[in-house]
Amino acid sequence: MKTACSYLLCTCLLLLPGLSAPAETLPPGVMRIDGITAPALKLNDLDGTPYDLNATSGHWRFVHFWASWCGPCRREMPSIERMISALGESELEIVLVNTSETEDDVFTFLGIVAPDLLPLMDRDGKVTEVWQPRGLPATYLVDPEGRIQYQVLGGREWEKTEYLEFLRGL
Amino acid sequence: MRITGQYLITLTTLCMLLTSTHAAAIEPPYRGPFVENDDLLMVLVPRTPEQMTAFYEARGFPKAALEQIRKTCFVTVHIENKSQRIIWLETANWDLAVDGERIQRIDKQQWTNWWNDINLADANRSTFGWTQLPTVRDLQPDEPVGGNIILDGNISQFDLRARFYTGQDKRDGMLDIQFRDINCPKEEPQP
Numbered sequence: 001m002k003t004a005c006s007y008l009l010c011t012c013l014l015l016l017p018g019l020s021a022p023a024e025t026l027p028p029g030v031m032r033i034d035g036i037t038a039p040a041l042k043l044n045d046l047d048g049t050p051y052d053l054n055a056t057s058g059h060w061r062f063v064h065f066w067a068s069w070c071g072p073c074r075r076e077m078p079s080i081e082r083m084i085s086a087l088g089e090s091e092l093e094i095v096l097v098n099t100s101e102t103e104d105d106v107f108t109f110l111g112i113v114a115p116d117l118l119p120l121m122d123r124d125g126k127v128t129e130v131w132q133p134r135g136l137p138a139t140y141l142v143d144p145e146g147r148i149q150y151q152v153l154g155g156r157e158w159e160k161t162e163y164l165e166f167l168r169g170l
Numbered sequence: 171m172r173i174t175g176q177y178l179i180t181l182t183t184l185c186m187l188l189t190s191t192h193a194a195a196i197e198p199p200y201r202g203p204f205v206e207n208d209d210l211l212m213v214l215v216p217r218t219p220e221q222m223t224a225f226y227e228a229r230g231f232p233k234a235a236l237e238q239i240r241k242t243c244f245v246t247v248h249i250e251n252k253s254q255r256i257i258w259l260e261t262a263n264w265d266l267a268v269d270g271e272r273i274q275r276i277d278k279q280q281w282t283n284w285w286n287d288i289n290l291a292d293a294n295r296s297t298f299g300w301t302q303l304p305t306v307r308d309l310q311p312d313e314p315v316g317g318n319i320i321l322d323g324n325i326s327q328f329d330l331r332a333r334f335y336t337g338q339d340k341r342d343g344m345l346d347i348q349f350r351d352i353n354c355p356k357e358e359p360q361p
Contacts, residue, residue: 028312067300069229100296102230125296134307135315136300153313 027162029154035147038063038140039130043097043120046106051095051120054146059091060170061142065133066119067099068109072155073137081114083158083167092167099136100125141170202246205347209253212332212347215246218355219323229297234288242276243321243354251309255342258335259307259315265331266321273328276320278302325354 024032041053041063053061064080066073084094096119098106103121110117122128131140139152156163202215219240227236251257266273278299285295303317321328330349336342 031310067297069225069297070300099300100293102293105229124292125299126292129296135304135317153310 026150027156027160027166029152029156030166031151031153033148033151035143035149038142038146038148039127041095041097041120041127041131043122043127045118045120046098046103046110047118053095053142056093057146058144059093060144061093061095062167063095063097063131063140063142064137065097065099065122065128065131065139066137067101068105069101070136074109074113076137076155076158077110077114077117079156079158081117083164084116086159086164087167090168092170096120097122097128099128143170203349203352205349207252209251209336209345210257210334210347211248211250211252213248214330214349214352215248216353216355217244217246217318219243219357226294226298229294231294231298232288232290235285235290235294238284238288240357241323243323243325244318245321245352245354246316246318247303248314248316249309250314251311253336254311255337256311257309257345258340259304259309260335261303261305261319263333263335267329267331268325268327273321273325276322278305281320321354323354326356327351327353 026032038053042051044050053063066077068074080094080096094117096117098119099122101121102123106119106121110119131138133140134151134153137155139156140148141150141152143149158164158167200213200215202213204211204213206212219242222242222244223236223240226239231239249259261275266275281298282295285298290298301318303319304315307315309315330352332347332349334345334347336345
């Protein structure tokens with residue numbers, strides 16, 4: 001009887017970890033954060049069309065800050081374009097924010113590396129400053145309720161399967 | 171400024187190489203002195219005044235700002251956390267010295283004062299800020315960081331001792347990295 005009880009106790013102890021929620025497996029560089037409300041993001045795009053992040057709730061947003069002078073941003077941008085193509089009809093909305101550059105700088109750069117992308121223009125850098133990225137490039141994933149749920153560190157190869165699967169799973 | 175082929179090549183190369191405050195993993199051969207161990211990689215890349223003024227000029231900085239930049243010594247720093255614990259970048263724990271005498275780098279407040287004096291545009295201030303090394307950063311496992319530290323342009327050579335606390339609560343020991351005889355490159359004399 002004592003042996004049986006010990007066996008039962010051991011079995012229960014072994015099973016206990018399985019009762020808790022499984023740990024979230026995230027691709028390299030993706031950090032879960034505490035769901036803080038995303039700061040305001042109201043800017044015009046390269047064509048002058050106004051955009052307001054708050055007006056686009058109801059689906060996940062991929063908010064990406066970059067500048068053409070930054071080496072990692074330059075390397076990452078074509079990867080973002082390929083990611084968009086691979087995601088196809090995904091509801092994930094891609095929001096690119098250029099930090100503190102002119103239309104000429106951005107047009108010249110994107111025309112070469114990612115001509116289909118249309119960024120928002122944070123001409124004086126004030127919106128970027130409010131978001132307080134750890135550096136450039138910086139990516140945030142904003143949930144349908146407008147909360148930042150993930151922050152992504154540095155430039156990433158977004159077209160890789162692990163990132164695509166993660167983004168499709170949002 | 172007269173635009174020459176050499177200038178354009180230099181500028182293009184610099185734009186490709188200049189690291190942001192976040193950077194990304196870099197591959198050897200490194201372009202300057204470096205220390206690499208199981209915990210971190212740290213690379214220093216001293217820049218000439220010509221390189222830096224060309225970069226900022228291309229970003230629309232006015233002549234008065236370029237003149238101030240030309241008087242200084244920029245060193246681009248790249249750090250990567252190669253460990254599985256937090257490494258604390260805190261430049262307050264770094265010592266810079268010339269011939270054994272401690273020196274101060276030109277800090278953010280000093281630049282802000284200069285920029286106020288010349289009424290530098292917000293966009294230029296923002297760009298300048300993003301090209302500087304953060305003063306504090308809890309580097310996560312595998313996270314890189316990069317940016318410039320800036321010294322007085324009269325300095326020819328200096329030593330750097332960088333200390334980094336490790337661990338979530340900074341109690342997992344300290345990393346002590348030392349560089350000696352780092353050069354501040356001077357502008358090429360005009361023919």
